[in-house]
Amino acid sequence: MTQVRGLDVDAETRCAHWRAERDVVAVKMKCCGEWYACKDCHDALAGHTALVWPRGEWDEAAVLCGACGHTMSIRAYLDCADACPACGAGFNPGCRLHRHFYFEV
Numbered sequence: 001m002t003q004v005r006g007l008d009v010d011a012e013t014r015c016a017h018w019r020a021e022r023d024v025v026a027v028k029m030k031c032c033g034e035w036y037a038c039k040d041c042h043d044a045l046a047g048h049t050a051l052v053w054p055r056g057e058w059d060e061a062a063v064l065c066g067a068c069g070h071t072m073s074i075r076a077y078l079d080c081a082d083a084c085p086a087c088g089a090g091f092n093p094g095c096r097l098h099r100h101f102y103f104e105v
Contacts, residue, residue: 031050
């Protein structure tokens with residue numbers, strides 16, 4: 001399985017910042033190519049400023065379902081209606097409020 005960095009990350013990629021049942025999404029950060037449970041974990045551990053994925057790179061496999069380990073393109077994630085296309089695990093719909101931290105809006 002993909003190594004996901006963060007603070008107190010569990011087996012399904014929940015972290016110290018986001019621990020609800022549906023908080024099972026991790027993102028490969030544009031700036032460093034490392035997988036993080038969330039931007040706050042990146043900010044705490046990476047030692048550099050996070051960059052967002054530009055629209056032209058949304059075909060990059062940069063989103064991970066922590067429930068099953070499926071990686072998907074940014075575009076597939078943004079179009080998935082808050083559920084993993086591989087296993088059906090629900091993703092937190094509140095994450096939509098934070099997409100601008102990861103993906104160009």
